[in-house]
Amino acid sequence: MQVILISGLSGSGKSIALNVLEDSGFYCVDNLPAQLLPNITGFLDQAGHTRIAISVDVRSGDQISQLPDIIEHLKAQGLDLRLLFLEAKTDTLVKRFSETRRRHPLSNDRLTLKECIQIERDLLEPISALGHRIDTSDLNANSLRTWIKDFVGFDRSRLTLLFQSFGFKHGIPLDADFVFDVRCLPNPHYDPLLRPLNGKDAAVAAFLESDASVRKMLGDIRHFVEDWLPCFIRDNRNYLTVALGCTGGQHRSVYFAEKLTAHFRTEGQQAMVRHRELS
Known part of the structure; x- marks a missing residue:
């Protein structure tokens, strides 16, 4: 039951x-x-x-x-x-x-x-x-x-990784286990062509991926989660929520949440993504 x-x-x-x-x-x-x-x-x-x-x-x-x-x-x-x-x-x-x-x-x-x-x-x-x-x-x-x-x-017997994007100007999610701040990275909002888009669009992704600091921070966050995930699994956790925040929750945080979710899914991890401000 x-x-x-x-x-x-x-x-x-x-x-x-x-x-x-x-x-x-x-x-x-x-x-x-x-x-x-x-x-x-x-x-x-x-x-x-x-x-x-x-x-x-x-x-x-x-x-x-x-x-x-x-x-x-x-x-x-x-x-x-x-x-x-x-x-x-x-x-x-x-x-x-x-x-x-x-x-x-x-x-x-x-x-x-x-x-x-x-x-x-x-x-x-x-x-x-x-x-x-x-x-x-x-x-x-x-x-x-x-x-x-x-x-x-989702499979109840496995830990589920949840990556959630959000905007700091709307407040930090209360349900986050980890919060990463990506506001220091280049902001697509200031490009008139990218402003109407969001982090799931190819043009925004290309803009962010062209910057070395974006690639480094993405790798650092990925390695952090990979290093500590086994500890949470041993602790019998069912869910682990990782929140990624930028200013408005439209571009950078969405891009990071999407990329991290895709990576851990390819590694066989049960992962899901939410975009708080896009909803």
Whole structure:
């Protein structure tokens, strides 16, 4: 039985993720109290369900603190369980709650919305490190749906390398394990012919590849990931996110993410690419 556990901050897109998994054939359970996780997985296993998605978050109350131990116990029993943790910047969450006029699960007469979000973030911090994190701050719903489908589709027994391009002016991704800054390299943005293009276009690639500093930095990053990847595999990591950032997230970072993904795929590594600002 395959179990995908969805957790994260309120307003970060957990409902969208659950809907995508339901459309993909998963039996979905929303807002399950953490303590009931062993019971429901056992019950659904006996009922013949082989693909299950369960949402567990701060609505479980004090029980949420038990979730790491429960996950460890279920994995020790041989259950194929993966955690997907969604998060977003505080200002983004405040804006989403304002737009939807929804009430935060921790809200009361004494706490502001920002205080509720920070308390929730602190409560869920021990859980966020247990699974694959996705920062939904700058994602629209369609992009998030695509990323969730990618998450489900990869071989669960192997580590997946994720190369993500982004623009520093829009903020650093919260879900990155490593962040590389390529803003010191020549910028195609200042060429009027290249400005409308992005790092996936041949003309931009040719412009960047003609510069020795670009080639050297690309090689240095590739060697760094190659050198340390075995350590993360031995640590039983399922996902490793490498973020490449330039100013706007259109040219240099996109080029680097594409080239690194192509290289590691040819080496037989399970690799995927995301372009945050192109979505």
